[in-house]
Amino acid sequence: MRSVVVVVALGLSVVSLPIRCSEAFAPPALSSSPRNQQQQTLHVAARQSTDESTSSASNQIFEDLQSIKASSVPLAEDKMFQLPTHSHEGVNEILTQTGDVLRALQDHTAETENYKDVPEEDDAVSADEQIYANCYVDLSKVDVVGFDYDYTLVTYTEELLELIYEMALSRLVSTFQYPLEMTTAGLKFDPCFSIRGLAVDKETGWICHLSYTHKVSVAWEGREKVPTKRIYEEYRGKRALRPSERKKRLKPLNDLFSMAECCLIADTIQFFKDRDIPFCPMNVASDVLTSIGKTHISGDFHKIVAENPEQYFLPAPHLKQVLKNLKDAGKSLIFVSNSPFWYVDAGMTYFMGPNWRDDWNAGTIKISCFSLNDCSEWNDFVDLPVLYLL
Numbered sequence: 001m002r003s004v005v006v007v008v009a010l011g012l013s014v015v016s017l018p019i020r021c022s023e024a025f026a027p028p029a030l031s032s033s034p035r036n037q038q039q040q041t042l043h044v045a046a047r048q049s050t051d052e053s054t055s056s057a058s059n060q061i062f063e064d065l066q067s068i069k070a071s072s073v074p075l076a077e078d079k080m081f082q083l084p085t086h087s088h089e090g091v092n093e094i095l096t097q098t099g100d101v102l103r104a105l106q107d108h109t110a111e112t113e114n115y116k117d118v119p120e121e122d123d124a125v126s127a128d129e130q131i132y133a134n135c136y137v138d139l140s141k142v143d144v145v146g147f148d149y150d151y152t153l154v155t156y157t158e159e160l161l162e163l164i165y166e167m168a169l170s171r172l173v174s175t176f177q178y179p180l181e182m183t184t185a186g187l188k189f190d191p192c193f194s195i196r197g198l199a200v201d202k203e204t205g206w207i208c209h210l211s212y213t214h215k216v217s218v219a220w221e222g223r224e225k226v227p228t229k230r231i232y233e234e235y236r237g238k239r240a241l242r243p244s245e246r247k248k249r250l251k252p253l254n255d256l257f258s259m260a261e262c263c264l265i266a267d268t269i270q271f272f273k274d275r276d277i278p279f280c281p282m283n284v285a286s287d288v289l290t291s292i293g294k295t296h297i298s299g300d301f302h303k304i305v306a307e308n309p310e311q312y313f314l315p316a317p318h319l320k321q322v323l324k325n326l327k328d329a330g331k332s333l334i335f336v337s338n339s340p341f342w343y344v345d346a347g348m349t350y351f352m353g354p355n356w357r358d359d360w361n362a363g364t365i366k367i368s369c370f371s372l373n374d375c376s377e378w379n380d381f382v383d384l385p386v387l388y389l390l
């Protein structure tokens with residue numbers, strides 16, 4: 001008979017049993033061993049068959065499962081194996097039998113995988129050492145690998161976001177004539193308030209969390225949560241915006257630099273609310289976004305970071321080895337950044353040394369392009385598959 005593989009996925013474990021097609025649906029013969037009298041009877045539920053070979057196969061597979069159960073650790077009383085009940089008793093019996101099979105397979109897997117050998121938490125790899133593996137990308141077929149600079153090659157400390165927050169706040173006061181008291185009110189960047197994936201409603205100044213259907217599920221006005229009733233009233237009773245409205249009203253906070261502007265918008269609005277100062281939320285959102293943008297464009301914080309790399313960069317002990325491994329594997333490397341060259345040069349020199357450009361075949365910095373090798377060599381890259389790690 002044709003063979004199949006039955007795979008049962010149970011949370012952390014996967015168990016496979018090679019059986020014949022006819023065996024998968026055969027009724028079991030009950031066992032009366034003393035051990036099984038203390039546990040629930042193990043059945044393999046299925047449609048009845050009068051075929052003698054099917055009956056024989058049924059007995060065999062049931063005996064195999066009984067053997068698995070007999071050699072396993074005690075059954076865990078876990079609700080994950082309690083399948084829903086049905087009004088029909090015959091269906092309920094099938095569900096009960098199926099749950100028993102799942103328990104036996106899980107127990108057998110737990111014993112064979114020997115979870116006791118899992119290292120203690122102190123011996124486990126720290127979160128900083130873990131990486132996300134994309135199993136769908138075959139790097140052996142990728143000839144050119146591109147790296148972005150910010151938050152890819154280099155990662156910043158929270159002090160950088162604090163610096164951007166403070167510089168933008170100072171610009172709000174000096175350029176947009178916001179109350180001078182804001183600089184002495186204790187306003188500081190809060191790393192626990194904002195995360196990537198939020199959005200700012202530029203009309204209300206709300207910090208919004210959107211659902212996967214693009215509905216505003218939660219919103220904050222300042223540091224106070226907006227009542228659901230107000231959300232429905234603002235968004236026509238549906239909490240949703242049309243695509244054209246989303247594009248016009250919502251400013252996505254989709255990178256780590258956005259965390260500072262998210263926090264500053266909320267803090268500015270809360271400052272006005274706490275002191276009963278009339279304000280226009282649309283203007284607050286616009287002014288803060290403009291202040292953050294000008295802080296980036298001015299290059300002021302770039303200069304401070306370039307002069308104090310040990311304060312604003314997180315250590316990158318594996319960076320040299322990662323690039324070396326790629327080069328040794330015959331990959332061509334492209335450096336990509338929209339920051340000025342003098343800024344990325346300061347950071348890369350800090351991590352890689354003054355000859356860091358020798359590891360790269362080509363790169364783009366800001367709006368200008370430079371080639372680190374002969375132009376003819378760069379031309380050879382045009383038809384090669386490229387993977388950008390941005």
